[in-house]
Amino acid sequence: MTGSCARWEPILLERVAGELDAEGERRLDEHLSSCAACRAELRALGEVLELAELPPLSDAERSALAGADRAALGEWKRSHRRRRAFAAAAVSLAVAAAALVFAVSPGLVRRPPAVEVPAVAWQLPDLEETWSAAAIAEPSAASVDEASPDPSGAPFPEDTLFAELEEIDLDAP
């Protein structure tokens, strides 16, 4: 734009941007009614915006967007589960690391102060009382009989076996 119309350019830009107030609209309309150059410029600016506008949504775009909200929600849930699992693993790892440090380097861990135990002088126990109080089984006479290792007195099975062999007559037909 040239000449006196150059000062109207910002006003024209405000109109295409939708920023003119009512008074500005009125004054511009008044000017446009008598200025073909500004009318042409306004049309050109409008055309620029029209050429720059995006086309309406295509069927392919609508199809691609169908169900996108549910997919996003699913991704959020998966991400949330991973995050919780990671947090739990981190806590477990921290606990395990602390336990390992405690086991391997006990000197590194400050122990609680030892409990003071009052010292008591050691005394020799009363042996007589100790022995008499103990229930010691004295062996009976039968249990120490060497001829009969079995306390019940039954013959030893090996002796019984030899006695039977001696009674067998090998020469008998």
Added chain:
Amino acid sequence: MGEHRDEARSKLRVLAGGAGEAQRDADLVRAFLVGDEEAFEELWRRHEGVVLSVVRRYARAPEDARDLVQRAFLRALSASRRGLATRPGEPFPFRTWVIRIAVNLAKNHARDEARWRKEPLELLSEAAHSGPTADETLLRRERERIVKRAVLELPRRQREVLSLRIDASLSFDEVAEVLNITVNNAKVCFHHAIRRLRALVGEVPPDGDEGGKGRQK
């Protein structure tokens, strides 16, 4: 002249948020973080459109746009959870966060795409023109392609402001909040972007009368 006035009016819309909407978002986020999946669905319904409009210009394929929208939501929810954990009493503007995250994701995606492909919008444009409504001339399609590519090659801040204003229909107040700049700065960036694109269009042979056909929607 009345018809001319209607034609010359700005057709850019403004989809406002508002304090009440922000409080509703905060309630939904809190409900979702304690397990209410319906709250997630409502959050998605409330903001899917604006997030998609932010990332769509940079997506090479519909699947890219879908992935970027999903990632923007998940990151915004993670940021909300951290915010609630560290500053439980403070409000948090979920809509602003999710749009800001979408802007950054889209910018990074465009940067990665630029390493091996220059025109992420080519497939979108082809899809839009392949239907029964494709009655525009080849010349006009070429001008569209040139302008859309020029938008991607604008300085970053100008591109972001332009996209948030014409793609996401945000007011300049909200554009400024999302990008953490002043409202005046947002307007200046927008004007610079339009001037730059206008100069580019001026170099391309027009396909209509008297400086172009005007806005035909």
